[in-house]
């Protein structure tokens with residue numbers, strides 16, 4: 258008896274998910290095929306349930322006919338959770354160990370890849386300002402989600418989160434008062450405008466777009482955790498090519514270069530906070 262191709266390992270639902278991702282790529286150019294299967298499956302099935310649909314197949318015709326449904330899936334897949342001074346220990350370490358090295362450079366080029374609504378890049382701007390490095394820095398902040406990028410440009414912080422951000426800032430070794438860096442309005446706070454001066458926000462997709470040249474620091478924190486192994490490797494290659502010799506790559510605390518093909522090209526600068534340094538060529 259002839260067996261179905263892949264009958265043993267793939268359920269129909271998994272095949273439908275692959276077809277949905279293929280349809281999204283062909284129609285809209287966004288490529289989620291290399292993302293972690295577990296992550297994408299979880300998000301798709303949750304959306305299917307919320308809509309009361311009986312199969313993933315129904316989502317394919319819907320996404321092809323309706324741009325706004327694609328936008329919903331885009332939000333589902335991209336996970337935009339972020340905060341000011343996220344993992345305060347990382348900023349503390351960056352300030353004490355990386356900043357003295359950055360001080361020796363005549364100018365600084367820094368890339369925040371997957372910056373979400375901007376909290377990470379504004380945290381770095383504050384740190385650089387306090388260390389008198391801001392004026393010689395050019396910071397690029399990119400994300401593939403245009404909606405969060407718009408929020409990032411506006412620099413609006415949630416009032417509800419200010420207490421937590423203030424605490425994070427203090428733990429991160431902040432030298433001033435966090436309230437110096439925002440202007441509070443009724444139900445929101447806006448980042449102090451001078452912090453935006455050296456930041457260029459841009460739409461950039463890590464899966465399909467190219468390198469940013471001669472970076473001294475690349476931060477890509479809590480982004481590759483949603484990628485499959487092959488895509489993680491491809492994107493790490495993009496960062497390797499974007500960094501100058503001795504440049505720093507900063508990942509999220511749950512991410513690592515350990516056991517990857519790029520491990521040998523980087524020195525592990527901080528195991529705890531996942532700071533890597535591109536080796537100088539011999």
Ligand SMILES: C[S@@+](CC[C@H](N)C(=O)[O-])C[C@H]1O[C@@H](n2cnc3c(N)ncnc32)[C@H](O)[C@@H]1O
Pocket residue numbers: 335336337338339340343370371372373374377399400401402405461462463464477478479480509
């Ligand atoms: C969890 S947030 C992390 C934000 C910030 N780096 C932090 O650690 O707080 C992940 C961000 O990565 C972005 N992202 C996911 N896939 C991407 C891709 N292929 N290209 C660019 N950005 C991507 C998402 O839109 C989202 O804003």
